[in-house]
Amino acid sequence: MSIARKSVVWGLFAAGGTLSAFLFPAIIALFLFVAAGRVPPGLEFDSAHAFVSGWLGKAVLFVVISLALWHAAHRLRVVFHDFGLRKDKAVARAVYLVAAIGTLMTAFYLYSIH
Amino acid sequence: MSKRQLQLEVLRYDPEKDKEPHFQSYSVPCEEDWAILDALNYVKENLDTTLSYRWSCHMMVCGSCGMMINGEPVLTCKTFVRDLPDRVRVEPLENFPIERDLVVVLDDVMEKLQRAEPWIIRKDPPPEDREFTQSKASLQRFKQYTMCVNCMCCYAACPQYALDSSFIGPAVLALAHRYNIDSRDQGKSERLDILADHDGVWQCSFVGACSEVCPKGVDPAAAVQQMKVDGAIEWWKQKLPGGKK
Amino acid sequence: MSRQPYVRPISRTTWYMRKGRYRRYMLREVTCLLVGFYSFLLIWALAVLATGSAERWDAFLAGQQTLTMKTVHGTALIYYLVYMTFDWFKLAPKAMAVQVGNHALPPLAIIIGHYVAWAALSLFVFWLTGVF
Numbered sequence: 001m002s003i004a005r006k007s008v009v010w011g012l013f014a015a016g017g018t019l020s021a022f023l024f025p026a027i028i029a030l031f032l033f034v035a036a037g038r039v040p041p042g043l044e045f046d047s048a049h050a051f052v053s054g055w056l057g058k059a060v061l062f063v064v065i066s067l068a069l070w071h072a073a074h075r076l077r078v079v080f081h082d083f084g085l086r087k088d089k090a091v092a093r094a095v096y097l098v099a100a101i102g103t104l105m106t107a108f109y110l111y112s113i114h
Numbered sequence: 115m116s117k118r119q120l121q122l123e124v125l126r127y128d129p130e131k132d133k134e135p136h137f138q139s140y141s142v143p144c145e146e147d148w149a150i151l152d153a154l155n156y157v158k159e160n161l162d163t164t165l166s167y168r169w170s171c172h173m174m175v176c177g178s179c180g181m182m183i184n185g186e187p188v189l190t191c192k193t194f195v196r197d198l199p200d201r202v203r204v205e206p207l208e209n210f211p212i213e214r215d216l217v218v219v220l221d222d223v224m225e226k227l228q229r230a231e232p233w234i235i236r237k238d239p240p241p242e243d244r245e246f247t248q249s250k251a252s253l254q255r256f257k258q259y260t261m262c263v264n265c266m267c268c269y270a271a272c273p274q275y276a277l278d279s280s281f282i283g284p285a286v287l288a289l290a291h292r293y294n295i296d297s298r299d300q301g302k303s304e305r306l307d308i309l310a311d312h313d314g315v316w317q318c319s320f321v322g323a324c325s326e327v328c329p330k331g332v333d334p335a336a337a338v339q340q341m342k343v344d345g346a347i348e349w350w351k352q353k354l355p356g357g358k359k
Numbered sequence: 360m361s362r363q364p365y366v367r368p369i370s371r372t373t374w375y376m377r378k379g380r381y382r383r384y385m386l387r388e389v390t391c392l393l394v395g396f397y398s399f400l401l402i403w404a405l406a407v408l409a410t411g412s413a414e415r416w417d418a419f420l421a422g423q424q425t426l427t428m429k430t431v432h433g434t435a436l437i438y439y440l441v442y443m444t445f446d447w448f449k450l451a452p453k454a455m456a457v458q459v460g461n462h463a464l465p466p467l468a469i470i471i472g473h474y475v476a477w478a479a480l481s482l483f484v485f486w487l488t489g490v491f
Contacts, residue, residue, distance in 0.1 A: 002307050002311065003306055003307060003348055003349045004311050004312045004314075004316060005349075006316040007310055007345045007346045007348075007349040008346070008349060010316060010342055010345075010346055011346040014342075014346075014454075016394075017447060018447070018451075020394050020443070021443055021447035021448070021477075022444075022476065022477050022480050023480065023484070024393075024394065024397060024439060024443070024444075025439060025440055025477075025481060026480070026481040026484040026485065027397060027401070027484075028393075028432060028435050028436045028439060029436060029481070030484070030488060030490075031428075031432045032429075032432040032433060032436055033490065034420050034423045034424070035423045035424050035428050035429040036429065037424055039420055040489045040490045041488075042487060042488030042489035042490075043420070043488055043489075045417065046413075047489070048408060048416065049408055049411075049416075052405065052408055061405070065398050065401055065402065068394050068398045069395070069398050071391070072391040072392070072395035073391075075388060075391035075394075076391050076395070078319050078388065079385075079388050079389060081277075082273075082319070082385065082388065083372060084370075084371035084372035098395075102398060102399060102402060105402050105406075106405065109402065109406050109408070109409045110405060112409045113405070113408055113409050113411075127365055129361065129362060129365070130361060130363075134365065135365060135367075185377075208367070209369075211364035211365060211366045212364060212365040212366075212367070213362070213364055219364045250461045251458060251460060251461045254461050254463065255456070255458060255463075273374055273381060273384075276369055276374065277371060277374070295456075319388070320450065321380075321381070321384045322380075322384075322453075323380055323381070323384075325453075326380065333453070335453055336453040336456070339450075339453045339454035340453075340454060340455075340456055342454070343454055343455075
């Protein structure tokens with residue numbers, strides 16, 4: 001008997017959940033502002049590009065997006081289980097793979113912005 | 115003033131005669147201050163002596179009389195007829211096999227209780243010529259988790275236990291947590307090895323139904339979440355140099 | 360006397376429909392789909408920024424202004440606030456046992472702390488992006 005590796009998974013889930021609980025409403029609200037035709041000046045191309053070019057912007061976005069992806073993946077795994085789909089190993093592999101791909105894409109795009 | 119007539123729909127099951135459980139109706143004249151347990155006792159004494167159910171203290175300390183009343187897991191000595199509608203559905207605790215009538219098989223939970231190692235574990239020897247002192251603040255830390263009466267209403271409410279009975283479950287985890295945060299105890303690491311395994315704490319998805327139905331205010335959901343945090347931290351502690359593995 | 364315990368069957372796929380508290384739990388859990396959706400929307404935004412083209416960025420922003428996306432963002436914001444953020448804050452005190460002297464810190468204090476921090480953080484993000 002030993003502490004399962006699930007404790008690491010849960011830790012990331014909890015961190016990602018806390019981060020997205022605090023931050024995502026503002027992010028969704030920003031998308032809503034844009035949708036309503038009122039693009040905030042900080043989201044115009046020049047300022048947005050400047051933000052993600054800096055190391056701070058990259059670090060923040062990488063942490064936020066990857067933790068949020070991890071949270072969503074783990075929770076989706078539980079959702080499948082709760083909806084009656086019992087193939088937990090297969091579901092886990094699939095959701096964590098998507099989260100990993102998303103994380104790699106984030107890293108790649110952030111890296112290629114200067 | 116005439117007594118209120120309560121219509122009890124009780125789930126019956128005779129393992130020697132029945133293939134399946136079935137409902138049986140009883141009409142019970144109730145005093146105003148009765149608990150539903152008193153109505154059941156009336157049935158047993160006056161209407162149907164074959165009805166089987168567990169009860170003992172009639173004062174919410176023994177945990178014997180847990181049942182489903184109108185679909186909610188409650189202590190029947192704590193659920194008063196004045197708070198119930200005229201038709202009351204009485205069933206055995208959910209998520210447990212039915213032994214007979216309102217009696218459920220609790221072997222699974224009894225076995226799990228031992229796995230929590232619910233006793234003070236010491237690595238250091240006890241103090242030699244004085245007792246172990248514990249401050250009020252230290253007691254306050256874990257006192258609510260000592261209030262569990264093992265009624266198992268939390269297991270009846272927990273959907274994860276319903277879906278997979280290998281889950282250790284709320285009461286056992288709350289009990290383990292009670293010892294983990296007791297200042298006299300030194301067994302947290304050992305208990306976490308058992309309870310933070312794959313069929314332990316991680317099967318909880320924080321539905322929170324256990325704490326909602328707990329008749330003693332133990333709040334097992336809180337205990338389980340805190341144990342998840344402890345488990346996550348402990349995992350890293352064990353990986354560091356000087357840790358166990 | 361012979362024992363023949365009876366196991367009551369439950370539906371793996373519809374158990375949550377039987378009680379309000381289980382239905383609300385499922386509504387809470389599926390907010391992960393919103394987290395995933397907006398995460399990938401952010402990744403898409405990064406991909407557009409990475410092209411270095413202001414036109415493509417403006418097109419991406421314009422793409423959010425369709426009636427469909429307006430509805431999506433509006434509905435998502437409300438659903439997310441109710442079933443993710445507010446629920447997360449309500450449950451947060453359970454995971455932290457904070458003791459002040461001889462008494463446990465009341466959960467309400469922790470919840471209010473979360474709301475204050477959330478408001479401050481959201482305002483900071485709005486200020487950073489020039490909303491006001």
